[in-house]
Amino acid sequence: MDKAQQAQALMVALGKGERAALARLIALFGPGVQRYAAQNLRQPQEAEDVAQEVFLRVWVQARRYDPARGAVSTWIYKIAVNLCIDRNRRGGLRRFLGLEAAPEVADDAPGPEEVTGARRRLARTRDALATLPDRQRQAIMLRAAGGLDTAEIAATMGISPGAVEQLLVRARAALRARTDLTEGDAQ
């Protein structure tokens, strides 16, 4: 049984109110949703909070999920995308009113010496991702963190597959220019 079929079966169990199914669904999609949120929120430390909210909504709305309208992954990531947009919007208003601190600016100073090359590359890549326009970042993160294909990303973002391809092409080009991330050397 592949991930999509497993998720469909878990949604049926969720509809019957089985909490164990929710835990398994979180094991399947939780890390991806958290990584997506961490990269798409202006306050990355809120990622776990947003991920919790995503799965609480999945629990509450499980009976409303219609498999004919898309894959479970598409449905879950659509909730995550909307929650991140809402959270960023509310954060903007709060910052305007002075109720919330401005997002932390990335520290340009070199990190401690014990920081490994892989961690430095991760930090550099995350910085490069942060400079992408919102839509490009959403698309590339849905691909990389969520593992969604072009059609699923299109359904999640509510745009055409062609538009997704364009976003991905631009995002990859920008990331290639700003990082040393090349195929096959992520390890």
Added chain:
Amino acid sequence: MSDRKTDTMEDDAFDLALAELLAQSPADSAPLSRAVLSRLAAPPRAPLERWGTEVLAHPGALISGYGAMLLLMAALGYAALPRIGGDDLLALIALGDLLPLLGGM
């Protein structure tokens, strides 16, 4: 055709490399799962209680709104003053405020 296929393969490899790199950032599902199930197990809070908690946590927004409303009403009152009695009305209001201090008349 061949170039296009090569590009697609390069893009797939790039996405895979990015996914593997991002997978190094910590994102454990166990604490997330525990947190979600705990929140489900907790008794639901009434919407009014949630709103009250939000206001108490960040009262600035409500205070700013209230202040803005007071300023707006003061400005409207000032603008409308000539039409509802002008300085005579102000004098009457001031007299009305003084009367309780004098013990009434």
